[in-house]
Ligand code: RAT
């Protein structure tokens with residue numbers, strides 16, 4: 001930023017004085033839109049998989065339609081009971097969702113609108129009879145080329161996966177050389193170890209680590225050896241866990257013990273951050289399966305305690321409750337080892353994204369990561385990132401206009417630097433991505 005009236009004091013930019021590049025109030029919006037459209041973002045949290053993982057990487061219209069966000073909406077507009085729905089084949093489920101949410105009702109919710117946007121992005125029809133043609137189109141694609149096309153349409157350069165070292169479907173790929181596709185980066189996801197220890201410790205034992213049910217004796221050292229081996233195998237950009245709204249730290253739980261004695265020391269050793277996604281209320285309606293989780297307000301003093309107790313750890317944090325967002329910003333002002341990211345899950349709707357992002361800019365400038373997609377099905381990145389750009393454009397425009405009105409000069413280069421920072425380099429610098 002530089003004062004509009006003091007061009008002589010400012011260095012030349014590409015042969016022109018910076019003052020010459022200063023945007024007028026009316027030009028700011030188009031400059032913001034151009035920068036957002038031309039910058040490739042890094043999608044820092046998804047549930048996508050590279051082709052090396054085979055069928056667990058989801059894509060295509062039937063997977064899009066059976067996304068759990070849409071399943072939850074389906075049960076509101078259909079009389080079908082969950083038990084009957086789960087008995088259907090994937091194609092029958094997709095047919096039922098299409099009929100209930102796209103034919104019998106207008107697809108105006110965020111998740112349904114996303115399907116329409118994806119069809120439109122591929123120039124496919126979007127009317128009631130569109131499903132058959134969409135199926136033919138997706139069946140005709142080959143995955144590698146399709147991924148490139150999808151990333152291009154979404155304006156993203158790479159995505160970060162969610163990799164569970166105890167998942168029976170994923171482990172074989174990692175054990176057989178893993179994956180080398182630089183468009184897909186790994187993350188070591190530790191839910192089963194951090195809050196599901198009693199059900200999962202035996203899986204670590206099966207992988208050859210001397211752990212026990214109470215995590216006593218050598219267990220902590222063995223969890224660290226497990227993390228070291230998986231760090232070598234996956235080269236994760238960060239470790240991650242999703243935590244319930246009841247998460248407390250410190251306390252007497254296994255979660256606190258393993259987090260403080262094994263996970264955080266290993267993060268320090270490997271020089272990678274820990275991602276905490278806090279606020280899920282798991283399985284409030286188990287009949288809905290993956291769609292059965294809800295949200296609860298968390299006590300962020302747990303986060304305060306973590307950031308203060310472990311100043312040499314870096315924490316990437318997303319909180320699920322709308323009511324926790326302001327506190328998260330306040331904590332980020334107190335702790336520079338805390339990086340707020342994303343508008344997660346139930347928050348990823350334009351009205352809420354707008355509110356949260358404005359609040360973050362007002363309190364943190366550009367020192368946060370505005371969004372991740374959380375995509376589970378490849379093509380979702382197209383609509384999720386399109387919606388993010390649409391929501392961000394007026395927010396950023398407004399921020400620069402306010403600055404302009406206060407007498408601050410804004411150039412397109414300034415906007416480019418800020419967008420790069422928020423949607424690329426904050427993450428690259430926080431992880432080891434930039435180091436290659
Ligand atoms: O957004 C989602 O799809 C959720 O089901 C969760 O997977 C959440 O994003 C998570 O990573 O735990």
Ligand code: ZN
Nearest residue numbers: 045046047374
């Ligand atoms: Zn997720």
